[in-house]
Amino acid sequence: MPLPLSVPRVLLQHRFKSKPSANILLFILFSLKKNFFSQASKTIDFHFHLQTSYADKGEKHERGRFVRFHHVTFWVGNAKQAAMFYCDKMGFEPLAYKGLETGSREVVSHVIKQDKILFVFESALNPGNEEMGEHLVKHGDGVKDVAFQVEDMDFLVKTAKERGAVVVKEPWIEQDSHGKVKYAVIQTYGDLTHTLIEYVGPYKGLFLPGYKEPLTKDCLLPTLPPGLLHFIDHIVGNQPDDAMVPVSDWYQKCLLFHRFWSIDDKQIHTQYSSLRSIVVTNYEETIKMPINEPAPGKKKSQIQEYCDYNGGPGVQHIALNTSDIIQAELKILVDFDDKGYLLQIFTKPMQDRPTLFLEVIQRHNHFGFGAGNFKSLFEAIEKDQDARGNLTVY
Numbered sequence: 438m439p440l441p442l443s444v445p446r447v448l449l450q451h452r453f454k455s456k457p458s459a460n461i462l463l464f465i466l467f468s469l470k471k472n473f474f475s476q477a478s479k480t481i482d483f484h485f486h487l488q489t490s491y492a493d494k495g496e497k498h499e500r501g502r503f504v505r506f507h508h509v510t511f512w513v514g515n516a517k518q519a520a521m522f523y524c525d526k527m528g529f530e531p532l533a534y535k536g537l538e539t540g541s542r543e544v545v546s547h548v549i550k551q552d553k554i555l556f557v558f559e560s561a562l563n564p565g566n567e568e569m570g571e572h573l574v575k576h577g578d579g580v581k582d583v584a585f586q587v588e589d590m591d592f593l594v595k596t597a598k599e600r601g602a603v604v605v606k607e608p609w610i611e612q613d614s615h616g617k618v619k620y621a622v623i624q625t626y627g628d629l630t631h632t633l634i635e636y637v638g639p640y641k642g643l644f645l646p647g648y649k650e651p652l653t654k655d656c657l658l659p660t661l662p663p664g665l666l667h668f669i670d671h672i673v674g675n676q677p678d679d680a681m682v683p684v685s686d687w688y689q690k691c692l693l694f695h696r697f698w699s700i701d702d703k704q705i706h707t708q709y710s711s712l713r714s715i716v717v718t719n720y721e722e723t724i725k726m727p728i729n730e731p732a733p734g735k736k737k738s739q740i741q742e743y744c745d746y747n748g749g750p751g752v753q754h755i756a757l758n759t760s761d762i763i764q765a766e767l768k769i770l771v772d773f774d775d776k777g778y779l780l781q782i783f784t785k786p787m788q789d790r791p792t793l794f795l796e797v798i799q800r801h802n803h804f805g806f807g808a809g810n811f812k813s814l815f816e817a818i819e820k821d822q823d824a825r826g827n828l829t830v831y
């Protein structure tokens with residue numbers, strides 16, 4: 438059966454029981470079943486000592502903390518179909534719904550779940566929704582908000598505000614018969630926002646106040662094996678040239694995140710283009726946010742291609758952690774140091790614009806971000822970029 442879509446093979450093998458397609462963005466550096474480390478040594482010269490890790494966690498909030506990624510909200514043209522696509526192709530299941538039938542008159546929300554990963558797909562219900570309409574015209578389908586669960590939100594918001602963060606919505610509480618939840622919204626890079634979520638006592642509902650059961654069941658889903666993805670590992674933001682440092686500084690200054698890891702363009706490049714990246718994280722290092730920017734090369738960087746099609750900065754990829762990446766036949770990227778290794782596979786863009794894609798990652802005592810794989814990944818993306826007519830000279 439031909440594979441209609443570009444999704445991780447490890448999942449496709451389960452979900453379609455078929456051979457992988459050539460259109461899936463996978464590479465073989467080597468097979469784990471065959472002498473992992475001896476083959477790995479062949480690639481050591483281009484991916485050893487590529488990254489900088491930081492030990493200093495910097496300032497800690499006097500009170501409160503960022504706990505974890507809570508959910509990711511996508512603004513899309515057709516939330517029902519987008520949610521179904523992620524369920525059918527990536528192993529998610531419908532969890533909750535908000536729409537006309539539940540009293541939500543302006544925006545429809547389909548919530549899907551896979552273990553601890555929660556994605557919310559939203560669309561405008563009525564003609565003339567300028568905010569969502571303009572977002573869609575500019576960015577296409579993509580990520581609108583990355584929500585964090587926090588403790589002592591009032592203190593975190595006050596601190597962020599004092600340090601220059603734009604608070605889109607001051608803290609407010611929503612409740613239903615299952616409990617109470619406090620929210621606030623902070624502006625980050627581009628049109629992306631961070632919703633902060635604090636549970637005011639235990640919340641016993643499906644997702645958050647106001648959400649009900651999904652309206653219908655997808656009869657295809659029970660016929661597919663369960664997904665293998667467990668939690669959000671990191672969420673990467675692409676920035677235009679020279680915007681990486683100000684954005685990572687914003688996280689450090691306003692949210693008291695700290696630098697965790699970085700690479701520069703001397704370290705990561707192909708013959709055509711390169712990138713720089715700084716990973717920022719919260720004090721407990723449970724939320725990782727790599728921030729990328731393009732670096733000059735002979736041809737247009739893929740980060741610049743993203744910015745061109747996204748209409749500016751935005752979420753480039755969401756990495757989903759699995760403990761089972763090698764259950765299926767192997768076609769994965771591997772990066773390692775003397776302590777451990779990580780395994781990665783990447784999808785092609787999840788929508789028609791060459792913007793957001795997903796990563797599936799498995800870690801074994803290795804907390805980098807695949808610097809050693811960037812070159813292979815970049816070269817593969819450049820091939821696609823060329824096919825799109827976008828691997829152009831600056």
Ligand SMILES: [Fe+2]
Pocket residue numbers: 671673754756796806
């Ligand atoms: Fe990644």
